[in-house]
Amino acid sequence: MLRVEHEIARKILDYRELIKLKNTYVDVLPTLISKRTGRIHTSFNQAVAATGRLSSVNPNLQNIPIRTPRGQEIRKAFVPRGPEFLIMSADYSQIELRIMAAFSGDKTMLDAFNNGVDIHTQTASKVFHVGLDEVTSDMRRKAKTINFGIIYGISSFGLSQRLKIPRKEAAQIIEEYFAGFPAVKDYIDQCIEKARGFGYAETILGRRRYLRDINSRNQTDRMFAERNAVNAPIQGSAADMLKIAMIRIHEFMLQERLKSKMILTVHDELVFDAHRDEIEFLSVRVDDIMKNAIPMAVRMETGIGVGENWLLAH
């Protein structure tokens, strides 16, 4: 029996969560506080991730817990430098799906974003053939999984596993998705075709990811490369956008001689140690720079939060 509801299974999972958080974060991070600065300093790799993302090592500050209550207690430990400062977090909302909308030019998806319609609700409406106001929370949750699948390179098997439904049902849902967003289907096919021809996929700024298995006779290798051909331009263009924004924000902060500092980047998020008196100005400028870093055929949205610690800044 694979029932997570059984007491022992729940206890094991609970124990694993606890041990993970203790061993990886609670026992380690305090030992990494610099004597000189009183802070934890990470290093960013700029040439490790195949898509052009940064990665963070020694320690990795891009995987600080947030999803569980106990994990959130750890995130709360990240605080500003002093009483005159607050943590400010600015993140892109649905950046990868927005890029998918812009690249594919899918009218329904673009309209949803440009009119402020919740994208997962929009997807649920199309896939389950109900009105936008008839989408239930369960339908929206499933649509969210589907949308992630689209970005990652979907298969009926993969979707069936994650939704815990029969494979045939998953295949049906994928069909409905492509019927509802036909330009997305065309875009995905185009990504793969281009990669077959060139031997690489590229981002909006021209960063290439070479895909040596794109024409492989080994089906598993080839299909993996095909998913990369779809995902790399999206994930990589999001990385391009955030990096452009970071450069411009850094320049602006120098020009303005701000006391605030940009202290961390987490794929679609920037974190600031922000002086209380600068927050109004800083947030407006950061928001503007992020939204306009790379103009696309879709409106970019950001979420900005401020708080006494990193958790509260969300």
Place this chain on the structure above:
DNA sequence: AATTTCACG
């Protein structure tokens, strides 16, 4: 040294 597990986007 390679694999597994699990933390994040």
Place this chain on the structure above:
DNA sequence: ACGTACGTGAAATTA
């Protein structure tokens, strides 16, 4: 018949 969601890093376990 096969094997299956994208990108990472760290700690523990296996070999």
